[in-house]
Amino acid sequence: MSTGAMAGAGAEAGGELGETVRELREAYGGGRTRSLAWRQAQLRGLLRLLKEKEAEAFQALHKDLGKHHAEAYRDEVGVLIKSANGALQQLGKWMAPDRVWVPLIAWPATAQVVPEPVGVVLIFSCWNFPLGLSLEPLIGAIAAGNAVALKPSELSPCTARFLADNIGNYMDASAVKVVNGGPEVGEQLMEHRWDKVLFTGSPRIARSVMAAAARHLTPVALELGGKCPCIFDAAAAGARDLQVSANRIIAGKWSPCAGQACIAIDYVLVEERFAPVLIKVLKSTLKRFFQDADHMARIVNQRHFERLSSLLKDRAVAPSILHGGSMDAKNLYIEPTILLNPPLDSAIMTEEIFGPLLPIITVKKIEDSIAFVKAMPKPLAIYAFTRDAALRRRVVEETSSGSVTFNDAVVQYAIDGLPFGGVGQSGFGQYHGRHSFEMFSHKKAVMKRGYLLELTLRYPPWDESKVTLMRYLYRFNYFAFVLAFLGLRR
Structure with a gap:
């Protein structure tokens, strides 16, 4: 071209x-x-x-x-x-x-x-x-x-x-x-x-x-863009909630252009005790969704493929790979990959991933995820899967992001009534x-006045009576002003 x-x-x-x-x-x-x-x-x-x-x-x-x-x-x-x-x-x-x-x-x-x-x-x-x-x-x-x-x-x-x-x-x-x-x-x-x-x-x-x-x-x-977090609160999640959440997390991570999306989930925060359950469901669902590898997009070019492969080849990161990790350089394909607790100072946790790699980070209690998110640059989106109204309120009130979506991911982009845009390092301006x-x-501000009434108190020469009238003008409504004006005139 x-x-x-x-x-x-x-x-x-x-x-x-x-x-x-x-x-x-x-x-x-x-x-x-x-x-x-x-x-x-x-x-x-x-x-x-x-x-x-x-x-x-x-x-x-x-x-x-x-x-x-x-x-x-x-x-x-x-x-x-x-x-x-x-x-x-x-x-x-x-x-x-x-x-x-x-x-x-x-x-x-x-x-x-x-x-x-x-x-x-x-x-x-x-x-x-x-x-x-x-x-x-x-x-x-x-x-x-x-x-x-x-x-x-x-x-x-x-x-x-x-x-x-x-x-x-x-x-x-x-x-x-x-x-x-x-x-x-x-x-x-x-x-x-x-x-x-x-x-x-x-x-x-x-x-x-x-x-x-x-x-x-x-x-x-x-x-x-930025690293869009997903908070997964499994405490009150039944079997159906867990499966539906897994479906939506996968759709919010791997389905939009193999994770090459500014609003794609970048990493998941989950309580340590629930991590094995979540990972098990994610693995089984990934196999079902992507039995045909052609149902997932490819990495855009060789440079980005090498960038993503280098994240996985990091010696400190490789041991954290739990699922996937295979790569096909000829076809620019990287298998959906799940990692558990990669080092927080590694590139995969300090840079926007923009690809089909999903780190899962464990916390002692789910409320700790809010402090984790706040310590990171402001993301374009925050996702939280929870039935806990108090946790939802804290996410909205205590974090800053372009958008917050509960119990789903990425779908907010399709809602015209919601502005799309970032805050801080994730951008500014909304459409x-x-x-x-x-x-x-x-x-454009447009104002038109008529000529019927002209109040002279706005013009010099100044005197204290005009100051008194202006005090009423700025403190009270029109009728109080007129009454005060008439009273002063008498």
Whole structure:
């Protein structure tokens, strides 16, 4: 694949990136992206793309990551269809100004908050969900009325090519452009001025994006990741709870792209006495879920395969492997692997794993897991399986994370009403559903006053009577102020 392929303009990146930005600004400056009709047309075009090119999308995702088409539909295509339809249904409501209460002392006046597009935005997507993480924020950006440049990850080249070949045929090619290429193209894009940048990826690259954006004072939203913990409280779990929890832990660890997901479970905390039971159920369920190895995605490339294999080959870590551990470098496959109490200072416990390796860490009592989580950097998500209301309350109140999900994992991503985003090192900025619309909108304050009433106490020359009136003004409502005013006048 050429590192400079583009959709829409059909030009090569590098020398003509400036022209691409100019065309986007021209499209936005013309005003057509602001209309409800244009926004709806783009969303409908995206839905047609997902319907008519579904098979090609599945093929691209399989080539890039070995995703089974069922997983690809569940995690990417289906989620996008839901999001686009939701935006179409709610767009008129999202665009409507919000009336704001105005105190009677300002009468006659009206005030409202008017959402307006921020302008021309740049979206950097990631390779692990290359379709979903490209088009989910795009839905919000175009719903908000912006012109958009989308930079897919070069590590998922087939999906990047799929986007480049098709976006311009289904959407306004002068206002929505795909720019493909490697890191050098990303650097060149950041030399230009944007009205907002959304980056999904690693903290290392995020720092470079923020530094480049600072030159133009461009606002940035970052979707990063971290070590998402799972607290498993088995004390009140019956046999069915245990099995259902195991199903959901496996789905939250190995099913989303072989663990290559920012919200995937990174490690499990469980009481020492219950660890053998949990491990036994996890092992049996893994064998049942992944009898066919093709039902789990592959590691994205050789570099990441070697990174993950090095975690297991660490001499201090190897003895902790209880299940799995086999690797196939030719096919970029790593068997689902369970480890028990690897050293806490080892790389597998200090770095985000982003792969099919699951450490299980034991604690004396489950309440100790809260202190463990608090000692780590703030994660994108915390998961806790428990029937204990007091423990749930402590998790919410005493920990900090982008989200908290009880008795399941990863499914919160699909709920449009919940904002998706991190806190601290796991990122900042939130999207999904209306939150996507708001991420790419500016809330403009608009106030209009009439001429019927004019209170002179706001103007010099000053005297103590005006100060007295202002004290009432700021302390009491309009009617108390009028009564005080009339009393002083008498």
